[in-house]
Amino acid sequence: MEARAGTVGERTGVVIVGAGPAGLTLANLLRAGGVDCVLLETESREFIEQRPRAGFLEEWVVRGLERRGLAGPGLLGAQAHGDCEFRLEGEQHVFRYGELSGHRHFVYPQQLLVTDLVRAYADGAGGDVRFGVRDVALHGIGTDAPAVSFTDPRTGQHRSVTCDFVAGCDGARGVSRKAMTEHGAGVFRHDFGVGWLALLAEAPPSAQRVVFGLHSRGFAAHMARSPEVTRYYLECPPGDSPENWPHERVWSELRLRLGAHDATPLNEGALIERRVLDMHNYVVEPMSYGRLHLAGDAAHLVAPVAAKGMNLALNDALLLADAFLAHYADGDDGALNGYSETCLRRVWQYQEFNQWVSEILHGPSSGDPFRAGVAAARLRRMTRSERAGTALAGLYIGSDADH
Ligand SMILES: Cc1cc2nc3c(=O)[nH]c(=O)nc-3n(C[C@H](O)[C@H](O)[C@H](O)COP(=O)(O)OP(=O)(O)OC[C@H]3O[C@@H](n4cnc5c(N)ncnc54)[C@H](O)[C@@H]3O)c2cc1C
Structure with a gap:
């Protein structure tokens, strides 16, 4: 130098x-x-x-940190999640990846x-x-x-x-x-051609699991962070401004996109983070x-x-x-x-797994009936076929990805 x-x-x-x-x-x-x-x-x-x-740690990572003395009591005592849910046209489809793979996410x-x-x-x-x-x-x-x-x-x-x-x-x-x-x-690089409005709400989680809302108006998600704070996402145009998403608009879109016949209503609260991610x-x-x-x-x-x-x-x-x-x-x-x-x-x-799942999340809002059909087929395979679900569960929890 x-x-x-x-x-x-x-x-x-x-x-x-x-x-x-x-x-x-x-x-x-x-x-x-x-x-x-x-x-x-x-x-x-x-x-x-x-x-x-972030907030979801795969079990093998937590164990890797634990073996090296880097997992404290907070992490080891964190809530574990073993299933997630997709909502499409009012129906709830639960993916029990914890049961299928034998491993969980730690929410920390x-x-x-x-x-x-x-x-x-x-x-x-x-x-x-x-x-x-x-x-x-x-x-x-x-x-x-x-x-x-x-x-x-x-x-x-x-x-x-x-x-x-x-x-x-x-x-x-x-x-x-x-x-x-x-x-x-x-x-x-791969660009998804969509934006995600990333939100943090001062509100308790509204479900015991991650919820993905698949909707023609755009994807939405619910993810626990702590007993008091929940992360939400809303698909939006790439480059959109968070200013276009005032409190009322955010909650009405979340209610709509995450709605299902038997779902409990969302716990609403103040939005403490609101920013647009360029999805790539x-x-x-x-x-x-x-x-x-x-x-x-x-x-x-x-x-x-x-x-x-x-x-x-x-x-x-x-x-x-x-x-x-x-x-x-x-x-x-x-x-x-x-x-x-x-x-x-x-x-x-x-x-590869990210690409695969992303098509389930974004297909229904793409405006393309072909992509929406592919998304629905993937969702059925994931949640209804035990054989396919087991393979996908291993990828989702990362226990079967080291090859
Ligand atoms: C909204 C959001 C939600 C997410 N959700 C999840 C999730 O649920 N699960 C998940 O696994 N991942 C998630 N992620 C991704 C996750 O946060 C990142 O993958 C993770 O932070 C990567 O860690 P890192 O240490 O590589 O980088 P970073 O956490 O980005 O750390 C890099 C550090 O380098 C510093 N830095 C930058 N430039 C310099 C410089 N020139 N010199 C010195 N320091 C510098 C930065 O300030 C920063 O502290 C999410 C990300 C975002 C933005």
């Missing part, structure tokens, strides 16, 4: 860029394994500990997991984390001595950390993915170049159709931690060399 005048230099083993679920999990595991690392995050600690996003809001992981790393283990950093840039990832530079928010000083490896865990809007594509990685997926391939390895949303985005993103991010982090630990313990780079390929197997399985 061309040293900038006044830059303060440091050295560590691994620089982890981004303190989301992926970066924090990796940081904890490296710290526990005695590997020096520095974790850089552009936001404040308070901000990331309150940022609401992402911000609680992040809070647990920050506490374990920074407070419990005294790990090095720098919040609020600016101007993060990667250097020399194709060399044996890569570096990450940033501006320290407290002093305004420009700093550069030279390291053995960089872990790019900085999500969909970070800098790591760009560094990877500048070195020839492909970004393969992407995969960066390969996920490694030189000394840079991507993990989580930096490497792959899965629209929240089937609650996959956080689970994939954690899978990457667990694999990358094992690979780094093997490198530092005995110089074995087999897992590091195979990291991208191993992760991508599960990533593509999840992408």
Whole structure:
């Protein structure tokens, strides 16, 4: 790296860029394994500990965290879900994936997991984390001595950390993915052509399970987050403004799209988050170049159709931690060399399942009777055929996706 005048230099083993679920999990595991690392995050600690996003963790991920001492009592005691429900033309179709697969989702809001992981790393283990950093840039990832530079928010000083490896865990809007594509990685993207209005309501869940409303006016969903807060989604035109969705309109569309003959009425409440997601997926391939390895949303985005993103991010982090630990313990780079390929197997399985389910969710509102017919056929197969349902349950809960 061309040293900038006044830059303060440091050295560590691994620089982890981004303190989301992926970066924090990796940081904890490296710290526990005695590997020096520095974790850089552009936001404040308070901000990331309150940022609401995902809420469904697949059982195998929870067990993976538990085995490594990273599942606290909050997560292990979280409510478990083993079925979900589709509502179409007033009928309720229940998919009992827990019974079919033998595994459940744990409902644990992402911000609680992040809070647990920050506490374990920074407070419990005294790990090095720098919040609020600016101007993060990667250097020399194709060399044996890569570096990450940033501006320290407290002093305004420009700093550069030279390291053995960089872990790019900085999500969909970070800098790591760009560094990877500048070195020839492909970004393969799929756009759904729809938007989802993502809502958080201060209202108790209205059902004991996830509910998907399939409706000609657009898809809708209900997902528990806590006894007091529920996440809802409403399909909307891509690029729509949340301003177009005042309180009354939101609740009347939710009532309509999630309605069914025998359903209990929705518990309504104040909307504390209202933003439009541009529904798309992407995969960066390969996920490694030189000394840079991507993990989580930096490497792959899965629209929240089937609650996959956080689970994939954690899978990457667990694999990358094992690979780094093997490198530092005995110089074995087999897992590091195979990291991208191993992760991508599960990533593509999840992408495929996401595409498959997405057609059930969006077919009825597509305006195309053919797509609506396909959606209804898929729904029948999923909920009425035990053989098909068992295979799909394994994919939904992620227990049968590592190939
Ligand atoms: C509304 C919504 C609902 C979702 N629902 C679900 C769900 O139910 N189930 C599920 O599994 N997934 C869901 N997801 C996806 C899930 O939230 C993500 O997949 C998950 O956050 C990915 O974790 P990550 O650690 O890879 O990235 P992130 O959580 O995005 O973390 C990346 C971190 O890097 C930081 N950062 C960014 N740029 C830089 C930089 N240049 N330098 C340093 N730091 C940087 C960011 O501030 C952030 O803290 C949802 C997402 C959204 C938006």
